[in-house]
Amino acid sequence: QVWLNSVQCSDPHCPSPMMTTPRRFAFIFPMASGHLNPSLPVSRALVDGGHEVHYLCREQMREAIEGTGATFHDEVTAMPEMYEGRTPDMFGALTDVTKEYGLEDDSLMVAMCKIKEIMSEMMLPGLLRWLKSVNAQVVVCCPLLNREACWGAQITGIPCVGLMTTAGPGSMAHAMKDFLEKMGMTVEECLEHRKNYQPLQECFERLRSKYGIKVAYNDDMEPCGKCSVAIDSAFTLVTTAEFLADPTPKDLQELYEAKHTKFIFVGPLLDKAGAKRAAGHKFTMEKGTHDEAAGNPAVPECDPVARLKEAKAAGRKVIYISMGTVITGDSPEVGWVNRMKVGNQEKGFTGKELCQAAWQGAFEALGSDAPDAPLLLVSLGPQADALENLELPKNAFCLPSMPQVDLLKSGVDLFLTHGGQNSFMESLSVGTPVVVCPGFADQPVNAQKAVDIGVGLQVTRPMCELEEVEQEILKYKTEVKAAVTEVYQNKSFQSRAEQCSQELRDAGGVDRAVDLLLGIFVDPQKLGGA
Numbered sequence: 001q002v003w004l005n006s007v008q009c010s011d012p013h014c015p016s017p018m019m020t021t022p023r024r025f026a027f028i029f030p031m032a033s034g035h036l037n038p039s040l041p042v043s044r045a046l047v048d049g050g051h052e053v054h055y056l057c058r059e060q061m062r063e064a065i066e067g068t069g070a071t072f073h074d075e076v077t078a079m080p081e082m083y084e085g086r087t088p089d090m091f092g093a094l095t096d097v098t099k100e101y102g103l104e105d106d107s108l109m110v111a112m113c114k115i116k117e118i119m120s121e122m123m124l125p126g127l128l129r130w131l132k133s134v135n136a137q138v139v140v141c142c143p144l145l146n147r148e149a150c151w152g153a154q155i156t157g158i159p160c161v162g163l164m165t166t167a168g169p170g171s172m173a174h175a176m177k178d179f180l181e182k183m184g185m186t187v188e189e190c191l192e193h194r195k196n197y198q199p200l201q202e203c204f205e206r207l208r209s210k211y212g213i214k215v216a217y218n219d220d221m222e223p224c225g226k227c228s229v230a231i232d233s234a235f236t237l238v239t240t241a242e243f244l245a246d247p248t249p250k251d252l253q254e255l256y257e258a259k260h261t262k263f264i265f266v267g268p269l270l271d272k273a274g275a276k277r278a279a280g281h282k283f284t285m286e287k288g289t290h291d292e293a294a295g296n297p298a299v300p301e302c303d304p305v306a307r308l309k310e311a312k313a314a315g316r317k318v319i320y321i322s323m324g325t326v327i328t329g330d331s332p333e334v335g336w337v338n339r340m341k342v343g344n345q346e347k348g349f350t351g352k353e354l355c356q357a358a359w360q361g362a363f364e365a366l367g368s369d370a371p372d373a374p375l376l377l378v379s380l381g382p383q384a385d386a387l388e389n390l391e392l393p394k395n396a397f398c399l400p401s402m403p404q405v406d407l408l409k410s411g412v413d414l415f416l417t418h419g420g421q422n423s424f425m426e427s428l429s430v431g432t433p434v435v436v437c438p439g440f441a442d443q444p445v446n447a448q449k450a451v452d453i454g455v456g457l458q459v460t461r462p463m464c465e466l467e468e469v470e471q472e473i474l475k476y477k478t479e480v481k482a483a484v485t486e487v488y489q490n491k492s493f494q495s496r497a498e499q500c501s502q503e504l505r506d507a508g509g510v511d512r513a514v515d516l517l518l519g520i521f522v523d524p525q526k527l528g529g530a
Contacts, residue, residue, distance in 0.1 A: 023521060024052040026136035027070065028127075028149035031058035031090060033278040033325040034420045035142045035165050036065075038239050040278075041271035042140075042163075044068040045514045054134040056127070058088065060278070067276035073134075079126030082119065090331040091145070092119040101199060107341045108333040109183050113190045114197045117215055120148040121203050124211070127152045138520055143229035143236055144172065150229040155211050159520055162229050162236035166421050166442050167449070168245030169238075169263045173225025173252055175442040182440070182463055184342035187224045191217065223251040231255075234520060235262035239269055240425055241507045244453075244500070246445060264516060267507025268425040270405055279325060279379075279401030304377050304402045308410050317374035317413040319488070320432075321362055322404060324418040327351040327439045328381025334440050336383050340463070348463040349473070351439070352383070356390060357473050358437040358459070361480025362416050366488065367393025374413070374488075377402060408432055414488050416480075419443040419450070419458075428455060429505070431498035435459065435483045454496040457483040 027043060029036040036057065043053045047069035055065045056073050065072045076083045086093035091112065097119055098104055098111045106114070131139070131152050141149035143162030153160035166172060180186060194200055194217040207213040219228045230236040238245070242265045248256075256263075271277065308318050328351060329335050336355075339346040349357070359378060366374050376396040380386040387398065404423070408415065408430045417423045419436035424446045427434050434456035436447035447458035459479045462472040487493050 021521075022050050022052065023518070024135055024137045025054070025517070026131055026134055026139045026149075027053055027055045027057075028139060028141040028146050028152075029055070029057050029061075030142055030145040031060055031075075031088075032142075032145065033061075034422050035145060035163075036061055036278050037271075037422060038165055038269040039140065039163055040064060040068050040275065041269050041510045042513050042517070043070045044271065044275070045510055046517070049514070052134075054136065056130055064276045064278040071134075073130060078130045079123050081125050082122040090326075090329075091116070092123065094119065095332060097122075105344070107183060107185075107344060109180065109185060109190070110193055113193045114200055117147075117200060117207070118203045120151065121207060123148045124151060124155075128155060131156050131158075138517065140517070141229070143227050143233065147229055150232050151207075151211065151213050154213065154232065159234040160229070160232065161517060161520070162227075162233045164227075164230070164236050164238045164263070166246075167238075167240050167446065168242070168248070168265070169227065169230065169236075169256060169261075170225065170246040170248030170252065171421075171442055171445070172227060173223070173249050174246050174445050176221075176225055178444050179441055182340060182342065184345075187221055191221055194218070194221070223249060223255060225249070225252055226255065230263065231259045231261050233262075235264055235516070237513050237516065238263050238265045239267065239421065241265050241267050241504050243503055244425075244428070244449070246449075265507050266513045266516070267504045267509050268422075268429045269510050269513060270409075270426065270429060271510075273406055273409065274403070275405075277403065277405070302399070304397065304399060305406050305410055307375060307397055308377065308407055308412070311375040312411050314372075316372055317488075318377065318407075318411065319362065319366060319374050319414045319416065319484075320377045320379075320402075320404070320407050320412040321359060321416040322379035322402070322418070322423065323355045323358060323381070323437065324420050324423065324439070325381065326420075327418060328355060328383060328386070336381070339466075340440065342463065347465065348461065349469065349476075352385070353469065353473060354437070354439065354461060354476075355381070355386070356388075357476045358416065358480050360390060361459075361477040362435075362484050363391070363393050363396060364477065365481040365484040367395060369394040377407065377412075379404070413494075414484070416484060419446040421446060424450070425504065428497055428500045431494065431501035433487050433493035433497045435480070435487050437461070437480060453500065454493065455500060456487055456493055456497075459483050 046053050053070035055070050056075050059074055062072045076088055086096040089095050103111045139149050139153040139160045150160045204215045207215055220226050311318050336351040339350050373395040378398040379402040380398050380400050408426055412432050415427045415432050416435045419438040434450050436450050436458045438444040438447040450456040451458055464472045
């Protein structure tokens with residue numbers, strides 16, 4: 001797959017941050033921590049090198065963004081055509097727009113199939129005004145959730161670079177098929193919804209006539225997993241190494257090769273110690289919620305890194321537990337109080353039931369009041385009822401959020417994770433074995449990969465009937481307990497994780513990502529537009 005490594009950091013024309021004229025970058029990312037966080041150390045390095053970075057994102061991400069030295073701009077304020085009179089949620093204002101189009105009875109997936117480009121069209125006027133106001137020279141965006149950013153770059157005539165936080169160009173093909181299967185749908189059914197939805201066809205025509213953007217109903221779905229933003233970008237940075245990438249289906253690889261699409265594996269993008277990251281959040285900025293109950297990390301007794309180091313100094317093991325930011329948040333269908341839908345029928349666990357069962361399984365495996373018991377560090381997320389009806393062992397320490405990278409770098413012995421791409425890569429980058437309790441999207445794929453490469457075990461999310469939930473929760477807790485016990489006791493998982501760690505370091509990380517971004521300015525072809 002020569003096309004995957006077509007740009008090399010060793011290119012003599014690839015300058016360092018301190019060797020170039022100051023440049024202006026527009027970073028456009030969704031309110032999704034897993035998609036935003038890998039961009040933060042890149043932003044920090046660019047700013048430290050004398051460049052300007054402007055972010056367009058949500059208020060919930062302001063603190064982490066401004067911590068890099070970048071300038072934060074509120075997406076909701078910048079895009080009144082999208083948000084005025086509507087309530088922001090994870091995907092634009094999906095809930096309100098869905099109601100406006102009479103689609104409230106559709107599942108999340110069906111609604112997204114029908115109106116995602118309609119929402120992107122609503123975002124474009126504000127986005128174009130913003131790009132002009134910051135005088136951007138390059139757009140850097142999430143290629144999976146910010147297609148409007150790539151359109152804005154095309155219209156403005158500046159290059160676009162994607163930052164892909166899944167396991168490479170083949171990842172979405174596998175994740176999409178798995179997710180659709182859980183929803184009781186097929187790719188063909190999604191395509192049929194898009195093809196026959198007249199408001200979507202009218203949107204395509206407006207985009208073509210007003211902006212010269214060509215969009216088709218089969219974009220991003222035929223071949224399955226196609227990433228249109230990657231095709232239209234100068235290149236796409238991928239936050240893994242090639243040996244961990246998901247296989248790319250032949251038809252998708254042939255398409256990317258024909259379009260000269262460039263995917264460049266740079267490995268995990270890890271920030272400096274103590275850096276602020278985007279963590280668990282709610283879509284609405286509420287006062288007095290669990291978000292504000294994390295305590296002050298400056299106080300030693302509330303600092304999980306200090307607790308970890310103290311435990312390690314005493315010869316204790318450390319277990320880190322986090323189920324991510326989406327399942328513990330309030331996103332529709334896949335959040336804290338929601339069940340996934342198969343067709344229009346709810347099935348399986350809510351986010352709360354899944355997280356609490358995973359936590360309880362770990363507590364039953366390793367909870368103890370013995371002085372030499374392992375320290376259990378639990379990142380709960382923003383929900384006030386996270387620990388409702390749970391019995392905490394004395395060796396557990398819980399906070400709404402924890403500095404995950406700092407903890408992993410400081411020496412975690414086992415990571416119980418939801419299996420998001422960032423968490424999976426971060427654990428492997430420091431040689432930490434895993435127990436994966438996947439929720440949705442690419443997480444089940446990563447869970448199976450952890451088993452296949454020998455770095456951990458998985459516990460599959462049940463998709464049972466509602467009357468079976470109580471029984472399945474008991475079974476799930478037992479399976480988590482068994483998996484945690486096995487990975488904790490069997491040193492072969494750690495040995496394999498340590499082997500992966502070295503291979504990931506060789507990918508180049510933040511330094512290589514920055515060099516590649518600055519390399520755009522010595523390639524006149526890329527400066528002509530996305």
